[in-house]
Amino acid sequence: xxxxxxxxxxxxxxxxxxxxxxxxxxxxxxxxxxxxxxxxxxxxxxxxxxxxxxxxxxxxxxxxxxxxxxxxxxxxxxxxxxxxxxxxxxxxxxxxxxxxxxxxxxxxxxxxxxxxxxxxxxxxxxxxxxxxxxxxxxxxxxxxxxxxxxxxxxxxxxxxxxxxxxxxxxxxxxxxxxxxxxxxxxxxxxxxxxxxxxxxxxxxxxxxxxxxxxxxxxxxxxxxxxxxxxxxxxxxxxxxxxxxxxxxxxxxxxxxxxxxxxxxxxxxxxxxxxxxxxxxxxxxxxxxxxxxxxxxxxxxxxxxxxxxxxxxxxxxxxxxx
Amino acid sequence: xxxxxxxxxxxxxxxxxxxxxxxxxxxxxxxxxxxxxxxxxxxxxxxxxxxxxxxxxxxxxxxxxxxxxxxxxxxxxxxxxxxxxxxxxxxxxxxxxxxxxxxxxxxxxxxxxxxxxxxxxxxxxxxxxxxxxxxxxxxxxxxxxxxxxxxxxxxxxxxxxxxxxxxxxxxxxxxxxxxxxxxxxxxxxxxxxxxxxxxxxxxxxxxxxxxxxxxxxxxxxxxxxxxxxxxxxxxxxxxxxxxxxxxxxxxxxx
Numbered sequence: 001x002x003x004x005x006x007x008x009x010x011x012x013x014x015x016x017x018x019x020x021x022x023x024x025x026x027x028x029x030x031x032x033x034x035x036x037x038x039x040x041x042x043x044x045x046x047x048x049x050x051x052x053x054x055x056x057x058x059x060x061x062x063x064x065x066x067x068x069x070x071x072x073x074x075x076x077x078x079x080x081x082x083x084x085x086x087x088x089x090x091x092x093x094x095x096x097x098x099x100x101x102x103x104x105x106x107x108x109x110x111x112x113x114x115x116x117x118x119x120x121x122x123x124x125x126x127x128x129x130x131x132x133x134x135x136x137x138x139x140x141x142x143x144x145x146x147x148x149x150x151x152x153x154x155x156x157x158x159x160x161x162x163x164x165x166x167x168x169x170x171x172x173x174x175x176x177x178x179x180x181x182x183x184x185x186x187x188x189x190x191x192x193x194x195x196x197x198x199x200x201x202x203x204x205x206x207x208x209x210x211x212x213x214x215x216x217x218x219x220x221x222x223x224x225x226x227x228x229x230x231x232x233x234x235x236x237x238x239x240x241x242x243x244x245x246x247x248x249x250x251x252x253x254x255x256x257x258x259x260x261x262x263x264x265x266x267x268x269x270x271x272x273x274x275x276x277x278x279x280x281x282x283x284x285x286x287x288x289x290x291x292x293x294x295x296x297x298x299x300x301x302x303x304x305x306x307x308x309x310x311x312x313x314x315x316x317x318x319x320x321x
Numbered sequence: 322x323x324x325x326x327x328x329x330x331x332x333x334x335x336x337x338x339x340x341x342x343x344x345x346x347x348x349x350x351x352x353x354x355x356x357x358x359x360x361x362x363x364x365x366x367x368x369x370x371x372x373x374x375x376x377x378x379x380x381x382x383x384x385x386x387x388x389x390x391x392x393x394x395x396x397x398x399x400x401x402x403x404x405x406x407x408x409x410x411x412x413x414x415x416x417x418x419x420x421x422x423x424x425x426x427x428x429x430x431x432x433x434x435x436x437x438x439x440x441x442x443x444x445x446x447x448x449x450x451x452x453x454x455x456x457x458x459x460x461x462x463x464x465x466x467x468x469x470x471x472x473x474x475x476x477x478x479x480x481x482x483x484x485x486x487x488x489x490x491x492x493x494x495x496x497x498x499x500x501x502x503x504x505x506x507x508x509x510x511x512x513x514x515x516x517x518x519x520x521x522x523x524x525x526x527x528x529x530x531x532x533x534x535x536x537x538x539x540x541x542x543x544x545x546x547x548x549x550x551x552x553x554x555x556x557x558x559x560x561x562x563x564x565x566x567x568x569x570x571x572x573x574x575x
Protein backbone atom coordinates (compact mmCIF):
# COMPACT_ATOMS: atom_id res chain seq x y z
CA UNK A 1 0.00 0.00 0.00
CA UNK A 2 1.07 3.53 -0.69
CA UNK A 3 2.91 4.92 2.33
CA UNK A 4 0.86 8.10 2.10
CA UNK A 5 -2.31 6.16 2.75
CA UNK A 6 -1.09 5.08 6.11
CA UNK A 7 -0.51 8.60 7.29
CA UNK A 8 -3.24 9.37 9.75
CA UNK A 9 -5.42 12.32 8.93
CA UNK A 10 -7.03 13.70 12.03
CA UNK A 11 -10.49 15.15 12.22
CA UNK A 12 -10.31 17.70 15.01
CA UNK A 13 -13.35 18.99 16.82
CA UNK A 14 -12.79 22.71 17.42
CA UNK A 15 -12.51 23.76 21.02
CA UNK A 16 -15.89 24.19 22.66
CA UNK A 17 -17.87 22.59 19.81
CA UNK A 18 -20.26 19.68 20.28
CA UNK A 19 -19.40 16.18 19.11
CA UNK A 20 -19.96 15.79 15.38
CA UNK A 21 -22.79 13.68 14.04
CA UNK A 22 -20.37 11.89 11.69
CA UNK A 23 -17.01 10.87 13.06
CA UNK A 24 -15.55 8.39 10.56
CA UNK A 25 -16.30 5.34 12.71
CA UNK A 26 -16.91 3.24 9.60
CA UNK A 27 -14.71 5.23 7.26
CA UNK A 28 -11.02 5.23 8.12
CA UNK A 29 -9.72 8.71 7.39
CA UNK A 30 -6.50 8.86 5.43
CA UNK A 31 -4.60 11.39 3.39
CA UNK A 32 -5.16 9.16 0.35
CA UNK A 33 -8.91 9.01 0.95
CA UNK A 34 -9.13 12.77 1.42
CA UNK A 35 -7.11 13.41 -1.75
CA UNK A 36 -9.29 11.02 -3.72
CA UNK A 37 -12.41 12.80 -2.49
CA UNK A 38 -10.91 16.16 -3.41
CA UNK A 39 -9.97 14.99 -6.92
CA UNK A 40 -13.50 13.68 -7.54
CA UNK A 41 -15.02 16.88 -6.14
CA UNK A 42 -13.29 18.92 -8.84
CA UNK A 43 -13.67 16.38 -11.66
CA UNK A 44 -16.22 17.29 -14.35
CA UNK A 45 -16.18 13.69 -15.58
CA UNK A 46 -18.63 12.98 -12.78
CA UNK A 47 -21.26 14.69 -14.93
CA UNK A 48 -22.94 13.18 -17.97
CA UNK A 49 -21.22 15.37 -20.56
CA UNK A 50 -18.06 15.93 -18.53
CA UNK A 51 -18.75 19.66 -18.08
CA UNK A 52 -19.95 20.09 -14.49
CA UNK A 53 -18.11 19.16 -11.32
CA UNK A 54 -19.24 19.48 -7.71
CA UNK A 55 -16.85 22.43 -7.56
CA UNK A 56 -18.75 24.18 -10.37
CA UNK A 57 -21.56 25.14 -8.00
CA UNK A 58 -19.64 24.83 -4.72
CA UNK A 59 -16.74 27.25 -5.04
CA UNK A 60 -14.28 27.67 -2.23
CA UNK A 61 -14.01 31.46 -2.49
CA UNK A 62 -17.77 31.49 -2.04
CA UNK A 63 -17.69 29.29 1.06
CA UNK A 64 -18.35 26.36 -1.28
CA UNK A 65 -21.64 27.95 -2.33
CA UNK A 66 -22.02 29.84 -5.62
CA UNK A 67 -21.87 33.59 -5.39
CA UNK A 68 -24.33 35.70 -7.41
CA UNK A 69 -26.40 32.67 -8.46
CA UNK A 70 -29.88 32.48 -6.92
CA UNK A 71 -30.08 28.95 -8.30
CA UNK A 72 -27.26 27.02 -9.91
CA UNK A 73 -26.74 26.22 -13.55
CA UNK A 74 -26.43 22.51 -14.14
CA UNK A 75 -25.83 20.48 -17.23
CA UNK A 76 -26.91 22.15 -20.52
CA UNK A 77 -27.51 25.34 -18.52
CA UNK A 78 -30.55 23.81 -16.86
CA UNK A 79 -31.69 25.57 -13.71
CA UNK A 80 -32.65 23.97 -10.43
CA UNK A 81 -35.10 25.36 -7.91
CA UNK A 82 -32.77 26.01 -5.01
CA UNK A 83 -29.71 27.97 -4.02
CA UNK A 84 -26.49 25.98 -3.93
CA UNK A 85 -25.82 25.63 -0.19
CA UNK A 86 -22.38 26.37 1.25
CA UNK A 87 -20.31 23.37 2.35
CA UNK A 88 -18.58 23.56 5.70
CA UNK A 89 -18.90 21.88 9.09
CA UNK A 90 -20.93 19.14 7.37
CA UNK A 91 -20.01 16.46 9.91
CA UNK A 92 -22.30 18.19 12.39
CA UNK A 93 -25.29 18.12 10.06
CA UNK A 94 -28.02 15.62 10.82
CA UNK A 95 -29.48 15.80 7.32
CA UNK A 96 -28.59 17.34 3.96
CA UNK A 97 -30.23 19.52 1.34
CA UNK A 98 -32.60 22.41 2.06
CA UNK A 99 -35.38 19.87 2.63
CA UNK A 100 -33.25 17.44 4.64
CA UNK A 101 -34.14 14.60 2.28
CA UNK A 102 -30.72 13.00 2.58
CA UNK A 103 -30.05 11.36 5.89
CA UNK A 104 -26.31 10.70 5.79
CA UNK A 105 -23.24 12.53 4.53
CA UNK A 106 -22.16 9.44 2.58
CA UNK A 107 -25.43 9.45 0.66
CA UNK A 108 -25.18 13.12 -0.26
CA UNK A 109 -22.99 13.20 -3.42
CA UNK A 110 -25.13 10.72 -5.36
CA UNK A 111 -28.06 13.17 -5.42
CA UNK A 112 -26.47 16.04 -7.40
CA UNK A 113 -24.56 13.57 -9.56
CA UNK A 114 -27.80 11.87 -10.65
CA UNK A 115 -30.07 14.94 -10.63
CA UNK A 116 -31.13 15.58 -14.26
CA UNK A 117 -30.70 19.36 -13.92
CA UNK A 118 -27.39 19.16 -12.08
CA UNK A 119 -24.83 16.59 -13.23
CA UNK A 120 -27.27 14.10 -14.80
CA UNK A 121 -24.92 11.13 -14.58
CA UNK A 122 -25.55 7.69 -13.12
CA UNK A 123 -23.37 6.41 -10.32
CA UNK A 124 -22.87 3.27 -12.42
CA UNK A 125 -21.31 5.39 -15.19
CA UNK A 126 -19.18 7.28 -12.67
CA UNK A 127 -17.84 3.94 -11.43
CA UNK A 128 -17.07 2.92 -15.03
CA UNK A 129 -15.36 6.22 -15.86
CA UNK A 130 -13.16 6.15 -12.77
CA UNK A 131 -12.37 2.45 -13.10
CA UNK A 132 -11.08 3.16 -16.60
CA UNK A 133 -8.59 5.76 -15.37
CA UNK A 134 -5.22 4.47 -14.15
CA UNK A 135 -4.67 7.50 -11.88
CA UNK A 136 -7.96 6.87 -10.13
CA UNK A 137 -7.28 3.16 -9.83
CA UNK A 138 -4.04 3.86 -8.03
CA UNK A 139 -5.75 6.42 -5.81
CA UNK A 140 -8.48 3.93 -4.88
CA UNK A 141 -5.75 1.42 -4.08
CA UNK A 142 -3.96 3.93 -1.90
CA UNK A 143 -7.16 4.82 -0.08
CA UNK A 144 -8.85 1.45 0.23
CA UNK A 145 -6.18 -1.23 -0.33
CA UNK A 146 -7.05 -2.34 -3.84
CA UNK A 147 -8.04 -0.83 -7.15
CA UNK A 148 -11.74 -1.67 -6.93
CA UNK A 149 -13.94 1.32 -7.70
CA UNK A 150 -17.48 1.13 -6.39
CA UNK A 151 -20.15 3.55 -5.30
CA UNK A 152 -19.52 2.91 -1.61
CA UNK A 153 -15.83 3.78 -1.87
CA UNK A 154 -16.69 6.88 -3.90
CA UNK A 155 -19.13 7.93 -1.19
CA UNK A 156 -16.66 7.31 1.62
CA UNK A 157 -13.86 9.23 -0.12
CA UNK A 158 -16.25 12.13 -0.71
CA UNK A 159 -17.15 12.10 2.99
CA UNK A 160 -13.46 12.23 3.86
CA UNK A 161 -12.93 15.36 1.78
CA UNK A 162 -16.22 17.13 2.42
CA UNK A 163 -16.32 16.35 6.13
CA UNK A 164 -12.82 17.72 6.60
CA UNK A 165 -13.99 21.10 5.32
CA UNK A 166 -14.31 22.85 8.65
CA UNK A 167 -14.68 26.58 9.16
CA UNK A 168 -13.70 27.49 12.72
CA UNK A 169 -11.24 30.34 12.40
CA UNK A 170 -13.44 33.38 12.09
CA UNK A 171 -12.82 36.32 14.41
CA UNK A 172 -15.72 35.04 16.52
CA UNK A 173 -13.93 31.72 17.04
CA UNK A 174 -10.68 33.40 18.00
CA UNK A 175 -12.56 35.68 20.36
CA UNK A 176 -14.23 32.68 21.99
CA UNK A 177 -10.85 30.98 22.33
CA UNK A 178 -9.40 34.12 23.85
CA UNK A 179 -6.74 34.51 21.19
CA UNK A 180 -4.66 37.67 21.08
CA UNK A 181 -5.93 40.45 18.83
CA UNK A 182 -9.43 39.03 18.62
CA UNK A 183 -11.22 41.32 21.06
CA UNK A 184 -14.64 42.44 19.83
CA UNK A 185 -15.22 46.13 19.20
CA UNK A 186 -18.04 47.76 21.12
CA UNK A 187 -20.25 47.56 18.03
CA UNK A 188 -19.49 43.86 17.53
CA UNK A 189 -20.27 43.25 21.18
CA UNK A 190 -23.55 45.13 20.84
CA UNK A 191 -24.35 43.09 17.75
CA UNK A 192 -23.57 39.87 19.62
CA UNK A 193 -26.24 40.88 22.14
CA UNK A 194 -28.73 41.66 19.37
CA UNK A 195 -27.99 38.22 17.88
CA UNK A 196 -28.46 36.48 21.23
CA UNK A 197 -31.81 38.18 21.76
CA UNK A 198 -33.25 37.77 18.25
CA UNK A 199 -31.46 35.09 16.24
CA UNK A 200 -29.87 32.52 18.56
CA UNK A 201 -32.91 30.29 19.00
CA UNK A 202 -32.60 28.92 15.46
CA UNK A 203 -29.07 29.99 14.50
CA UNK A 204 -27.55 28.35 17.55
CA UNK A 205 -23.89 28.76 18.52
CA UNK A 206 -21.30 27.61 17.74
CA UNK A 207 -22.46 26.22 14.38
CA UNK A 208 -25.04 29.01 14.04
CA UNK A 209 -27.80 26.61 13.05
CA UNK A 210 -29.88 24.14 15.01
CA UNK A 211 -30.39 22.05 11.82
CA UNK A 212 -34.16 22.27 12.26
CA UNK A 213 -36.73 22.88 9.52
CA UNK A 214 -38.70 26.09 9.78
CA UNK A 215 -40.97 28.31 7.74
CA UNK A 216 -39.44 31.75 8.13
CA UNK A 217 -42.29 33.58 6.43
CA UNK A 218 -40.98 33.88 2.88
CA UNK A 219 -43.84 34.33 0.41
CA UNK A 220 -43.85 31.29 -1.92
CA UNK A 221 -42.79 32.07 -5.48
CA UNK A 222 -44.16 30.65 -8.71
CA UNK A 223 -42.04 27.56 -8.10
CA UNK A 224 -44.15 26.93 -4.97
CA UNK A 225 -41.38 24.87 -3.38
CA UNK A 226 -43.01 22.93 -0.56
CA UNK A 227 -39.67 22.40 1.20
CA UNK A 228 -39.56 19.81 3.95
CA UNK A 229 -43.07 18.66 3.05
CA UNK A 230 -41.64 17.39 -0.23
CA UNK A 231 -39.89 14.74 1.87
CA UNK A 232 -42.33 14.09 4.70
CA UNK A 233 -45.57 14.73 2.74
CA UNK A 234 -46.86 16.30 5.96
CA UNK A 235 -48.86 19.48 5.55
CA UNK A 236 -47.34 20.62 8.86
CA UNK A 237 -43.99 20.80 7.05
CA UNK A 238 -45.13 22.96 4.15
CA UNK A 239 -42.63 25.69 3.22
CA UNK A 240 -40.17 24.67 5.89
CA UNK A 241 -36.47 24.67 5.04
CA UNK A 242 -33.36 23.79 6.96
CA UNK A 243 -31.98 26.64 9.06
CA UNK A 244 -28.76 27.77 7.35
CA UNK A 245 -25.66 28.70 9.31
CA UNK A 246 -24.84 32.38 9.77
CA UNK A 247 -21.16 31.65 9.23
CA UNK A 248 -19.41 33.00 6.13
CA UNK A 249 -22.32 35.13 4.91
CA UNK A 250 -19.84 37.53 3.31
CA UNK A 251 -18.94 34.87 0.74
CA UNK A 252 -22.15 32.95 0.28
CA UNK A 253 -24.71 35.43 -1.06
CA UNK A 254 -27.41 35.35 -2.34
CA UNK A 255 -29.42 34.09 0.63
CA UNK A 256 -32.41 31.86 1.40
CA UNK A 257 -33.30 28.51 -0.17
CA UNK A 258 -33.99 30.15 -3.51
CA UNK A 259 -31.35 32.86 -3.33
CA UNK A 260 -33.96 35.61 -3.43
CA UNK A 261 -32.02 38.10 -1.30
CA UNK A 262 -28.72 39.58 -2.45
CA UNK A 263 -27.78 41.40 0.73
CA UNK A 264 -27.96 40.98 4.47
CA UNK A 265 -29.97 44.23 4.57
CA UNK A 266 -32.68 42.57 2.49
CA UNK A 267 -32.64 39.58 4.84
CA UNK A 268 -33.00 41.76 7.93
CA UNK A 269 -35.78 43.77 6.30
CA UNK A 270 -37.59 40.51 5.61
CA UNK A 271 -37.49 39.61 9.30
CA UNK A 272 -38.60 43.06 10.42
CA UNK A 273 -41.26 43.87 7.84
CA UNK A 274 -41.63 41.05 5.31
CA UNK A 275 -42.89 38.02 7.25
CA UNK A 276 -45.89 36.39 5.57
CA UNK A 277 -48.36 34.78 7.95
CA UNK A 278 -49.27 31.17 7.12
CA UNK A 279 -50.31 28.04 9.02
CA UNK A 280 -46.77 26.67 9.19
CA UNK A 281 -44.98 29.95 9.95
CA UNK A 282 -42.53 29.43 12.80
CA UNK A 283 -44.27 30.62 15.93
CA UNK A 284 -41.22 32.60 17.00
CA UNK A 285 -41.63 34.74 13.89
CA UNK A 286 -45.37 35.36 14.06
CA UNK A 287 -44.78 38.93 15.15
CA UNK A 288 -41.67 39.44 13.05
CA UNK A 289 -38.47 40.67 14.64
CA UNK A 290 -38.21 44.25 15.84
CA UNK A 291 -34.84 45.86 15.20
CA UNK A 292 -33.84 49.52 15.22
CA UNK A 293 -31.54 50.78 12.50
CA UNK A 294 -28.71 50.88 15.03
CA UNK A 295 -29.41 47.30 16.08
CA UNK A 296 -29.27 46.24 12.44
CA UNK A 297 -25.89 47.91 11.99
CA UNK A 298 -24.60 46.35 15.21
CA UNK A 299 -25.89 42.94 14.15
CA UNK A 300 -24.19 43.23 10.77
CA UNK A 301 -20.93 44.07 12.55
CA UNK A 302 -21.29 40.89 14.62
CA UNK A 303 -22.17 38.78 11.56
CA UNK A 304 -18.93 40.04 10.02
CA UNK A 305 -17.03 38.34 12.83
CA UNK A 306 -18.38 35.00 11.52
CA UNK A 307 -16.55 35.29 8.20
CA UNK A 308 -13.61 32.91 8.06
CA UNK A 309 -11.02 34.14 5.59
CA UNK A 310 -8.62 31.30 6.44
CA UNK A 311 -11.27 28.77 5.48
CA UNK A 312 -12.02 30.21 2.04
CA UNK A 313 -8.29 30.43 1.30
CA UNK A 314 -7.21 27.11 2.83
CA UNK A 315 -5.03 25.46 0.16
CA UNK A 316 -5.90 22.03 1.56
CA UNK A 317 -9.34 22.30 -0.03
CA UNK A 318 -8.21 23.66 -3.40
CA UNK A 319 -8.23 21.77 -6.64
CA UNK A 320 -4.84 20.24 -7.41
CA UNK A 321 -4.08 21.18 -11.00
CA UNK B 322 -15.65 -31.13 10.97
CA UNK B 323 -17.44 -34.17 12.38
CA UNK B 324 -14.31 -34.89 14.35
CA UNK B 325 -15.06 -32.03 16.71
CA UNK B 326 -18.22 -33.66 17.86
CA UNK B 327 -16.11 -36.26 19.58
CA UNK B 328 -13.70 -33.85 21.14
CA UNK B 329 -15.52 -32.96 24.29
CA UNK B 330 -13.85 -34.82 27.13
CA UNK B 331 -10.64 -35.55 25.28
CA UNK B 332 -7.34 -34.66 26.82
CA UNK B 333 -6.51 -30.99 26.45
CA UNK B 334 -3.25 -31.62 24.66
CA UNK B 335 -4.86 -33.74 21.98
CA UNK B 336 -7.62 -31.21 21.71
CA UNK B 337 -5.19 -28.39 20.96
CA UNK B 338 -3.27 -30.58 18.56
CA UNK B 339 -6.37 -31.26 16.58
CA UNK B 340 -7.21 -27.56 16.50
CA UNK B 341 -3.84 -26.95 14.90
CA UNK B 342 -4.49 -29.68 12.38
CA UNK B 343 -7.87 -28.26 11.63
CA UNK B 344 -6.42 -24.78 11.14
CA UNK B 345 -3.98 -26.11 8.63
CA UNK B 346 -6.52 -28.22 6.84
CA UNK B 347 -9.23 -25.60 6.45
CA UNK B 348 -9.10 -22.10 5.14
CA UNK B 349 -11.88 -21.11 7.52
CA UNK B 350 -11.56 -21.75 11.21
CA UNK B 351 -14.72 -22.55 13.12
CA UNK B 352 -15.71 -19.85 15.59
CA UNK B 353 -16.97 -22.31 18.13
CA UNK B 354 -15.86 -25.87 18.16
CA UNK B 355 -17.80 -27.29 21.03
CA UNK B 356 -21.46 -27.40 20.21
CA UNK B 357 -22.05 -25.87 16.83
CA UNK B 358 -20.95 -27.44 13.65
CA UNK B 359 -21.97 -25.11 10.87
CA UNK B 360 -21.20 -27.36 7.97
CA UNK B 361 -24.58 -27.58 6.30
CA UNK B 362 -26.05 -25.32 3.64
CA UNK B 363 -29.45 -23.96 2.77
CA UNK B 364 -30.13 -22.96 -0.81
CA UNK B 365 -32.91 -20.53 -1.50
CA UNK B 366 -34.45 -20.85 -4.95
CA UNK B 367 -37.17 -18.40 -5.88
CA UNK B 368 -39.66 -18.69 -8.70
CA UNK B 369 -41.80 -15.65 -9.40
CA UNK B 370 -45.39 -16.34 -10.39
CA UNK B 371 -48.38 -14.43 -11.66
CA UNK B 372 -51.20 -16.38 -10.08
CA UNK B 373 -50.78 -20.01 -11.05
CA UNK B 374 -48.40 -19.34 -13.93
CA UNK B 375 -44.66 -18.77 -13.79
CA UNK B 376 -44.15 -15.04 -14.35
CA UNK B 377 -42.99 -14.02 -17.79
CA UNK B 378 -41.98 -10.40 -18.23
CA UNK B 379 -43.60 -8.32 -20.97
CA UNK B 380 -45.19 -10.99 -23.10
CA UNK B 381 -48.24 -12.14 -21.22
CA UNK B 382 -51.43 -10.33 -20.26
CA UNK B 383 -52.41 -11.24 -16.74
CA UNK B 384 -55.60 -10.41 -14.89
CA UNK B 385 -55.48 -9.12 -11.36
CA UNK B 386 -58.10 -9.83 -8.69
CA UNK B 387 -60.20 -6.89 -9.88
CA UNK B 388 -60.13 -8.20 -13.45
CA UNK B 389 -57.75 -5.52 -14.76
CA UNK B 390 -55.41 -6.67 -17.51
CA UNK B 391 -51.73 -6.01 -17.03
CA UNK B 392 -48.33 -6.91 -18.35
CA UNK B 393 -45.39 -6.89 -15.97
CA UNK B 394 -42.05 -5.59 -17.22
CA UNK B 395 -40.07 -5.21 -13.97
CA UNK B 396 -40.39 -7.26 -10.81
CA UNK B 397 -37.67 -6.64 -8.20
CA UNK B 398 -37.55 -6.88 -4.43
CA UNK B 399 -35.14 -7.16 -1.54
CA UNK B 400 -35.12 -10.13 0.81
CA UNK B 401 -33.17 -9.44 3.98
CA UNK B 402 -32.50 -10.66 7.51
CA UNK B 403 -33.15 -14.33 6.84
CA UNK B 404 -33.64 -16.38 9.98
CA UNK B 405 -34.06 -20.13 10.29
CA UNK B 406 -35.64 -21.50 13.46
CA UNK B 407 -34.95 -25.06 14.62
CA UNK B 408 -37.38 -27.21 16.56
CA UNK B 409 -35.18 -26.89 19.66
CA UNK B 410 -35.62 -23.13 19.58
CA UNK B 411 -32.19 -22.35 18.09
CA UNK B 412 -32.35 -19.51 15.58
CA UNK B 413 -29.79 -19.27 12.81
CA UNK B 414 -29.40 -15.72 11.46
CA UNK B 415 -27.68 -15.27 8.12
CA UNK B 416 -24.91 -12.68 8.48
CA UNK B 417 -25.04 -9.71 6.07
CA UNK B 418 -28.34 -11.02 4.82
CA UNK B 419 -29.26 -8.75 1.90
CA UNK B 420 -30.47 -10.18 -1.39
CA UNK B 421 -31.82 -8.19 -4.30
CA UNK B 422 -34.04 -10.44 -6.40
CA UNK B 423 -34.63 -9.33 -9.97
CA UNK B 424 -36.92 -11.30 -12.26
CA UNK B 425 -34.85 -10.35 -15.31
CA UNK B 426 -31.67 -11.83 -13.81
CA UNK B 427 -31.82 -15.56 -13.06
CA UNK B 428 -28.68 -15.51 -10.94
CA UNK B 429 -30.40 -13.27 -8.40
CA UNK B 430 -33.20 -15.77 -7.88
CA UNK B 431 -31.13 -18.36 -6.08
CA UNK B 432 -28.45 -18.10 -3.46
CA UNK B 433 -26.82 -20.24 -0.83
CA UNK B 434 -26.58 -19.72 2.90
CA UNK B 435 -23.44 -21.47 4.10
CA UNK B 436 -22.26 -22.55 7.55
CA UNK B 437 -25.73 -23.41 8.77
CA UNK B 438 -25.79 -25.74 11.79
CA UNK B 439 -27.62 -28.98 11.00
CA UNK B 440 -30.88 -29.89 12.65
CA UNK B 441 -34.60 -29.93 12.22
CA UNK B 442 -35.78 -26.54 11.07
CA UNK B 443 -39.40 -25.58 11.10
CA UNK B 444 -39.58 -21.90 10.15
CA UNK B 445 -37.89 -19.53 7.74
CA UNK B 446 -38.49 -15.82 8.21
CA UNK B 447 -37.19 -12.78 6.36
CA UNK B 448 -38.02 -9.20 5.53
CA UNK B 449 -39.31 -8.00 2.20
CA UNK B 450 -37.19 -4.86 1.99
CA UNK B 451 -34.12 -3.52 3.75
CA UNK B 452 -34.17 -2.92 7.50
CA UNK B 453 -34.24 0.70 8.66
CA UNK B 454 -30.69 0.55 10.03
CA UNK B 455 -29.30 0.04 6.54
CA UNK B 456 -31.36 2.95 5.25
CA UNK B 457 -29.79 5.41 7.67
CA UNK B 458 -26.15 4.34 8.03
CA UNK B 459 -24.54 5.70 4.90
CA UNK B 460 -23.11 4.14 1.75
CA UNK B 461 -23.63 0.40 1.34
CA UNK B 462 -22.30 -2.05 -1.22
CA UNK B 463 -23.00 -5.49 -2.67
CA UNK B 464 -26.72 -6.06 -3.20
CA UNK B 465 -27.30 -2.75 -1.37
CA UNK B 466 -25.28 -0.75 -3.89
CA UNK B 467 -27.45 2.26 -4.84
CA UNK B 468 -26.61 1.59 -8.51
CA UNK B 469 -29.29 -1.06 -8.66
CA UNK B 470 -32.15 1.32 -9.43
CA UNK B 471 -33.62 0.34 -6.08
CA UNK B 472 -32.53 3.49 -4.20
CA UNK B 473 -33.99 6.98 -3.88
CA UNK B 474 -31.13 9.47 -3.93
CA UNK B 475 -33.20 12.62 -3.16
CA UNK B 476 -35.03 11.13 -0.19
CA UNK B 477 -32.57 8.61 1.16
CA UNK B 478 -33.75 5.05 1.26
CA UNK B 479 -34.18 1.84 -0.63
CA UNK B 480 -37.03 0.95 -2.91
CA UNK B 481 -37.99 -2.21 -1.08
CA UNK B 482 -39.96 -3.69 -3.95
CA UNK B 483 -40.77 -2.60 -7.46
CA UNK B 484 -43.37 -3.75 -9.97
CA UNK B 485 -43.67 -1.99 -13.32
CA UNK B 486 -45.78 -2.77 -16.32
CA UNK B 487 -48.67 -1.60 -18.42
CA UNK B 488 -52.40 -1.82 -18.22
CA UNK B 489 -55.32 -0.48 -20.25
CA UNK B 490 -56.96 0.32 -16.90
CA UNK B 491 -54.30 2.92 -16.15
CA UNK B 492 -55.08 6.41 -17.44
CA UNK B 493 -51.47 6.77 -18.59
CA UNK B 494 -51.22 3.17 -19.67
CA UNK B 495 -48.52 2.41 -17.14
CA UNK B 496 -48.29 0.65 -13.82
CA UNK B 497 -45.51 2.02 -11.63
CA UNK B 498 -45.38 0.54 -8.16
CA UNK B 499 -42.23 1.61 -6.34
CA UNK B 500 -42.54 0.81 -2.67
CA UNK B 501 -40.12 2.59 -0.38
CA UNK B 502 -39.91 4.00 3.11
CA UNK B 503 -38.55 2.46 6.28
CA UNK B 504 -40.49 4.21 9.03
CA UNK B 505 -43.83 5.78 9.84
CA UNK B 506 -46.87 5.26 7.68
CA UNK B 507 -44.90 4.97 4.43
CA UNK B 508 -43.05 1.88 5.62
CA UNK B 509 -42.75 -0.74 2.90
CA UNK B 510 -40.86 -3.32 4.98
CA UNK B 511 -42.88 -6.46 5.69
CA UNK B 512 -41.78 -9.55 7.59
CA UNK B 513 -42.57 -12.96 6.16
CA UNK B 514 -42.63 -16.14 8.22
CA UNK B 515 -43.16 -19.50 6.55
CA UNK B 516 -43.39 -22.86 8.28
CA UNK B 517 -42.24 -26.18 6.87
CA UNK B 518 -40.30 -29.05 8.38
CA UNK B 519 -36.79 -29.05 6.96
CA UNK B 520 -34.43 -31.74 8.10
CA UNK B 521 -30.91 -30.54 7.48
CA UNK B 522 -28.36 -33.28 7.99
CA UNK B 523 -24.78 -32.47 8.82
CA UNK B 524 -22.59 -31.48 5.86
CA UNK B 525 -25.49 -31.62 3.47
CA UNK B 526 -27.59 -29.03 1.76
CA UNK B 527 -31.29 -28.53 1.32
CA UNK B 528 -33.04 -26.23 -1.07
CA UNK B 529 -36.07 -24.21 -0.07
CA UNK B 530 -38.10 -23.47 -3.19
CA UNK B 531 -40.01 -20.25 -2.64
CA UNK B 532 -42.86 -18.96 -4.78
CA UNK B 533 -43.55 -15.24 -5.00
CA UNK B 534 -46.85 -14.33 -6.62
CA UNK B 535 -46.79 -10.87 -8.20
CA UNK B 536 -50.59 -10.79 -8.43
CA UNK B 537 -50.74 -10.86 -4.62
CA UNK B 538 -49.75 -7.18 -4.81
CA UNK B 539 -53.28 -6.52 -6.07
CA UNK B 540 -55.28 -8.46 -3.48
CA UNK B 541 -55.70 -9.40 0.16
CA UNK B 542 -56.37 -7.54 2.21
CA UNK B 543 -57.21 -4.82 -0.36
CA UNK B 544 -58.35 -5.46 -3.91
CA UNK B 545 -56.55 -2.91 -6.05
CA UNK B 546 -58.14 -1.23 -9.05
CA UNK B 547 -55.39 -0.09 -11.37
CA UNK B 548 -57.52 2.86 -12.46
CA UNK B 549 -57.30 4.09 -8.86
CA UNK B 550 -53.67 3.25 -8.22
CA UNK B 551 -51.51 3.27 -11.33
CA UNK B 552 -48.54 4.91 -9.61
CA UNK B 553 -47.78 4.20 -5.96
CA UNK B 554 -47.39 7.28 -3.80
CA UNK B 555 -46.51 7.48 -0.14
CA UNK B 556 -50.23 7.38 0.58
CA UNK B 557 -50.75 4.04 -1.14
CA UNK B 558 -47.51 2.45 0.05
CA UNK B 559 -49.10 0.82 3.10
CA UNK B 560 -51.96 -0.69 1.08
CA UNK B 561 -49.72 -2.35 -1.48
CA UNK B 562 -47.10 -3.43 1.09
CA UNK B 563 -49.81 -5.04 3.20
CA UNK B 564 -50.88 -6.86 0.04
CA UNK B 565 -47.44 -8.14 -0.90
CA UNK B 566 -46.70 -9.25 2.65
CA UNK B 567 -48.31 -12.60 1.81
CA UNK B 568 -46.93 -13.08 -1.70
CA UNK B 569 -44.45 -15.77 -0.59
CA UNK B 570 -45.08 -19.45 -0.03
CA UNK B 571 -42.87 -22.50 0.21
CA UNK B 572 -43.40 -24.62 -2.88
CA UNK B 573 -41.29 -27.57 -1.79
CA UNK B 574 -38.03 -28.60 -0.15
CA UNK B 575 -35.49 -30.84 -1.80
